Amino acid sequence: MSIRIGIFGYGNLGRGVECAIKQNKDLELVGVFTRRDPATVKILTDGVGVYHVDEAKDMADKIDVMILCGGSATDLPVQTPELAKYFNVVDSFDTHAKIPEHFANVDVAAKASGKVGIISVGWDPGMFSLNRLYASAVLVDGESYTFWGKGVSQGHSDAIRRIDGVVDARQYTIPVDAALEAVRSGSNPALTTREKHTRECFVVAEDGADKARIENEIKTMPNYFADYNTTVHFISMEELKRDHSGIPHGGFVIRSGKTGANLENNHIIEYSLKLDSNPEFTASVIVAYARAAYRLSLEGASGCKTVFDISPSYLSHKSGDELRREML
Amino acid sequence: MSIRIGIFGYGNLGRGVECAIKQNKDLELVGVFTRRDPATVKILTDGVGVYHVDEAKDMADKIDVMILCGGSATDLPVQTPELAKYFNVVDSFDTHAKIPEHFANVDVAAKASGKVGIISVGWDPGMFSLNRLYASAVLVDGESYTFWGKGVSQGHSDAIRRIDGVVDARQYTIPVDAALEAVRSGSNPALTTREKHTRECFVVAEDGADKARIENEIKTMPNYFADYNTTVHFISMEELKRDHSGIPHGGFVIRSGKTGANLENNHIIEYSLKLDSNPEFTASVIVAYARAAYRLSLEGASGCKTVFDISPSYLSHKSGDELRREML
Numbered sequence: 015m016s017i018r019i020g021i022f023g024y025g026n027l028g029r030g031v032e033c034a035i036k037q038n039k040d041l042e043l044v045g046v047f048t049r050r051d052p053a054t055v056k057i058l059t060d061g062v063g064v065y066h067v068d069e070a071k072d073m074a075d076k077i078d079v080m081i082l083c084g085g086s087a088t089d090l091p092v093q094t095p096e097l098a099k100y101f102n103v104v105d106s107f108d109t110h111a112k113i114p115e116h117f118a119n120v121d122v123a124a125k126a127s128g129k130v131g132i133i134s135v136g137w138d139p140g141m142f143s144l145n146r147l148y149a150s151a152v153l154v155d156g157e158s159y160t161f162w163g164k165g166v167s168q169g170h171s172d173a174i175r176r177i178d179g180v181v182d183a184r185q186y187t188i189p190v191d192a193a194l195e196a197v198r199s200g201s202n203p204a205l206t207t208r209e210k211h212t213r214e215c216f217v218v219a220e221d222g223a224d225k226a227r228i229e230n231e232i233k234t235m236p237n238y239f240a241d242y243n244t245t246v247h248f249i250s251m252e253e254l255k256r257d258h259s260g261i262p263h264g265g266f267v268i269r270s271g272k273t274g275a276n277l278e279n280n281h282i283i284e285y286s287l288k289l290d291s292n293p294e295f296t297a298s299v300i301v302a303y304a305r306a307a308y309r310l311s312l313e314g315a316s317g318c319k320t321v322f323d324i325s326p327s328y329l330s331h332k333s334g335d336e337l338r339r340e341m342l
Numbered sequence: 343m344s345i346r347i348g349i350f351g352y353g354n355l356g357r358g359v360e361c362a363i364k365q366n367k368d369l370e371l372v373g374v375f376t377r378r379d380p381a382t383v384k385i386l387t388d389g390v391g392v393y394h395v396d397e398a399k400d401m402a403d404k405i406d407v408m409i410l411c412g413g414s415a416t417d418l419p420v421q422t423p424e425l426a427k428y429f430n431v432v433d434s435f436d437t438h439a440k441i442p443e444h445f446a447n448v449d450v451a452a453k454a455s456g457k458v459g460i461i462s463v464g465w466d467p468g469m470f471s472l473n474r475l476y477a478s479a480v481l482v483d484g485e486s487y488t489f490w491g492k493g494v495s496q497g498h499s500d501a502i503r504r505i506d507g508v509v510d511a512r513q514y515t516i517p518v519d520a521a522l523e524a525v526r527s528g529s530n531p532a533l534t535t536r537e538k539h540t541r542e543c544f545v546v547a548e549d550g551a552d553k554a555r556i557e558n559e560i561k562t563m564p565n566y567f568a569d570y571n572t573t574v575h576f577i578s579m580e581e582l583k584r585d586h587s588g589i590p591h592g593g594f595v596i597r598s599g600k601t602g603a604n605l606e607n608n609h610i611i612e613y614s615l616k617l618d619s620n621p622e623f624t625a626s627v628i629v630a631y632a633r634a635a636y637r638l639s640l641e642g643a644s645g646c647k648t649v650f651d652i653s654p655s656y657l658s659h660k661s662g663d664e665l666r667r668e669m670l
Contacts, residue, residue: 033603037482058603113670114663139670141476141611144654146669148469151630151657152623154365198616273626275361275386279618281626283469288526290607295480298601298609302479322655322665326472329479335442337650341474342441342467 016042017308018076019301022067022097023083024048024055026261027106030297031081032058038301040331044076074100078311079304081105091116098123098131098318102307104300106136113139113320121318130311131318135303136296137287138162142267144321145285149269153281156271157202161189161210165263165292173238174215177231179223182251184258186214189266200270200280213244216258218251263292302329344370345636346404347629350395350425351411352376352383354589355434358625359409360386366629368659372404402428406639407632409433419444426451426459426646430635432628434464441467441648449646458639459646463631464624465615466490470595472649473613477597481609484599485530489517489538493591493620501566502543505559507551510579512586514542517594528598528608541572544586546579591620630657 019035021028024046035041036059043062048055052064065073070080080101084090086109094105098120107116113134124131134140138160146158167187174183193210196203215232219225229246232239249257264287273279289295303321306328310319327337347363349356352374363371364387371390376383380392393401398408408429412418414437422433426448435444441462452459462468466488474486495515502511521538524531543560547553557574560567577585592615601607617623631649634656638647655665 029603030601033601034482037601110670113666117666134670141480143670144476145613147654147658147665148472150669151654152469152626154362154626273358273361273365273619273622275357279622281618281623282614282616284612284614284616285473286610286612288610288612290609291601294601294607295609298480298482320666320670322662322670323653325651325653326475326479327650330475334650337475338441338445338648341478342438342462342471342648342650 016040017305018042018044018078019304020045020047020070020073020077020080020101021083022047022070022080022093023089024057024064025083026293027297028083029058030291030294031083031300033294034297034301035059037298038305038331041301041305045073070097071100077101078308079104081300081304086112091119094131094133095119095123098129099127100129102130102311104132104135104304104307106140106296106300107134108136108139110139117318117320125317128316130307130315132303132307132320132324133318134320135300137289137299138265140296140299140321141287142265142285145267145283146269147322149267149271149283149285153269153271153273153283155273155277156269156281158267158269159197159205159210160265160267161194162265163187163189163211163263165265165289166258166261167213170213170215170238173235174217174232177228179220179228181218181220182254183215183217184254185216188212188214194266194268197268197270198282198284200282202270207241208243211242213239213242215244215246216249216254217246218254219248260290261292262290263295264288305329305331344368345633346370346372346406347632348373348375348398348401348405348408348429349411350375350398350408350421351417352385352392353411354621355625356411357386358619358622359411359628361622362625362629363387365626366633366659369629369633373401398425399428405429406636407432409628409632414440419447422459422461423447423451426457427455428457430458430639432460432463432632432635434468434624434628435462436464436467438467445646445648453645456644458635458643460631460635460648460652461646462648463628465617465627466593468624468627468649469615470593470613473595473611474597475650477595477599477611477613481597481599481601481611483601483605484597484609486595486597487525487533487538488593488595489522490593491515491517491539491591493593493617494586494589495541498541498543498566501563502545502560505556507548507556509546509548510582511543511545512582513544516540516542522594522596525596525598526610526612528610530598535569536571539570541567541570543572543574544577544582545574546582547576588618589620590618591623592616633657633659 082105120131170185267285410433448459498513595613
C-alpha cells in the first residue's frame with residue numbers, strides 16, 4: 015500500500031514535490047491544496063484532485079502525510095502548527111533564527127493530535143545541517159564552514175527588483191575560491207562576509223533608466239549587498255530569459271579538525287551540492303522525510319522532529335537488511 | 343557524570359580511541375584490555391589501568407561502553423558477540439560482505455543481554471555508508487560512486503611484503519582524476535576497476551634482489567594489483583621511514599541524479615574525506631557512536647544497530663535545543 019501524500023501550496027516547491035512523488039513508487043499523490051480557485055490550477059498528475067486549502071481538514075482520513083510548500087515568512091509559521099492538528103506534516107521552514115519558536119509551536123500541536131511534524135527539511139536547513147552535526151560530532155576540535163552557491167538567491171533578486179527603474183533581475187551568490195582553498199588547507203581561517211562570497215547581479219533596466227544610480231543602489235544596499243563585493247551587469251529581457259531562467263544552487267559544508275595525542279593530525283570533511291534546480295532538490299529531500307514521518311507515525315511517535323532526530327534508515331524505501339547488504 | 347569507556351585491543355585504532363576520548367569531555371577512559379602481558383603495555387592516559395582481556399567481563403559494572411579495536415578477519419566476529427553479553431559495544435567491522443552475518447550474531451547476543459551493539463562504525467563502512475544512503479534516498483534516479491584515496495592500503499602493503507626479496511612496502515590507492523571528473527559531470531559513466539583507481543607502491547628490496555621480478559610479481563598479483571594500473575618505486579628503508587610513515591587516507595562518495603517532470607535537471611551530491619590519520623579519524627567516529635550506544639541503552643534499547651539506525655542527534659554532546667539553535 016502506498017503512502018498517501020497531500021501537497022499544501024502549489025508553487026515551484028509544490029510542483030517539485032509533485033515530480034518527486036512520481037519518482038518514488040511507494041508514495042502516492044492524493045490531492046493538491048491551493049489558496050487560488052482550484053478550477054484555475056492545472057497540475058501535472060492525471061486523476062488527482064485540486065482542492066481549496068479550506069477543504070484540507072475534511073480529508074484527514076485520506077492523507078497520511080501533508081507536505082507544506084508555502085513560504086517561511088508568513089505561511090509556514092501559521093500553517094504547519096494548524097495542519098499538524100489533522101495530519102503528519104513536513105515543511106521546509108528556513109528562517110534559521112526562528113526555528114526554535116517554530117519547533118515549539120509545531121511540537122505542541124503535534125503532541126496534542128498524536129501526529130508527527132518534521133520541520134526545516136531541505137538542504138539548508140536540511141542536508142547541510144546534518145553534515146554540520148555529523149562533522150562536528152566526529153571532529154570535536156575544529157571549525158565548520160558553510161558556503162553557498164553558485165546559485166540564485168530569490169531574496170536578493172527580489173530586493174533588486176524593488177529598485178526604481180528595474181524591470182527584472184537575477185542575483186547569483188558565488189563562493190570565493192580562495193576562501194574555499196584556505197579552508198581546505200586546514201588553516202582554519204577567520205573569514206569575513208566579504209571574503210567568503212561575492213554577488214553577481216543581472217539586471218534588466220527600464221528604457222532610459224539611470225544605470226549608474228541603479229548600480230550604486232544595489233551595491234550599497236544594507237544587509238543585502240553592502241558587505242559583499244558585488245558585480246552588476248545590465249542585460250536585455252531576452253538575455254535574462256535565455257541565460258538566467260534556471261534556479262540552480264548548491265554550496266559546501268566543510269569541517270577541518272585535528273586529532274592525535276598532540277592534535278598533530280588534520281582532517282577535512284567536505285560535503286557539497288551542485289543543483290540544477292533548487293526547488294526540485296529541496297522537494298526530493300522533503301519527500302524522503304515524508305516517508306520517515308509516516309513510518310514514525312506508524313510506530314506511535316508524535317511531536318515535532320527535525321532531520322537531527324530521524325534515523326537515516328527511515329528515509330529509504332529499502333529494508334534494514336537490504337540497506338546493510340547494499341550500502342553499508 | 344561521564345560515560346565510562348573501555349578499549350578492547352590496543353593497536354593503532356585503540357590508541358586513536360584513547361586520544362579521541364581525551365577530546366570529548368563527557369567521556370572517560372576506565373580501562374584498556376590487551377591480549378599481551380598488561381605490564382608490558384604503556385598507554386597515554388595517566389591513572390588508567392591496563393588489564394588482560396580475560397579480566398574484562400569482571401568489570402561489567404564499571405564500563406558503560408566497550409569499544410572493540412581488533413581486526414575484522416578473526417577478532418571481531420568472535421569478540422563483538424561475546425562482549426555484547428556483558429557490555430554495550432561498538433566495533434568497526436569492515437568486511438562488507440560479512441556484515442549481515444556479523445549483524446545477526448551481535449543482535450542475538452545483545453538482545454539476550456539487553457545491551458546495545460553498534461557495528462561497522464568508521465568511515466567506510468560508516469560515514470561513507472551514511473552518505474550513500476542519504477544521497478540515494480534523496481536522488482532516487484541516479485548512480486552512486488565511491489572512490490578511495492589517496493591513502494595507504496594496509497592489506498595491499500602487506501601483500502607486497504609477502505613477496506620474496508621485499509623488506510618493507512607501502513601501497514597507496516589513488517582515485518583517477520578523469521573518472522572523478524566524469525562522475526561530477528553528471529554523465530553517470532560506467533567505470534571499470536582500472537578506470538577508477540591506480541595503485542602506487544613504494545618498495546624496499548633486499549640487497550641484490552631481482553627488482554624486475556618483484557615489480558612483475560606485484561603488477562600481476564591477482565585481486566590485489568592485476569586489474570589496476572600499478573606503479574612501483576624502489577626506495578631505501580630510510581626514504582620509506584622518512585616519507586611514508588603516515589597513515590593518510592580518504593576518498594569520495596558521489597551521487598549524480600535527476601529530477602523534474604521529464605528528469606531534465608541534474609544534481610550532484612559529493613562527500614569527501616581527506617585524512618592525515620586513518621585510524622585516528624576512524625576512532626573519532628567510533629567514539630561519537632559510543633556516546634550514542636550509551637544513550638540508546640539508557641532509553642532501554644537493545645540489540646544490534648548500525649549507523650543507519652541511529653538518529654544524528656545521539657552523536658553530539660549538545661542538547662536538541664542547542665543543536666537546533668546552532669546547527670540546523
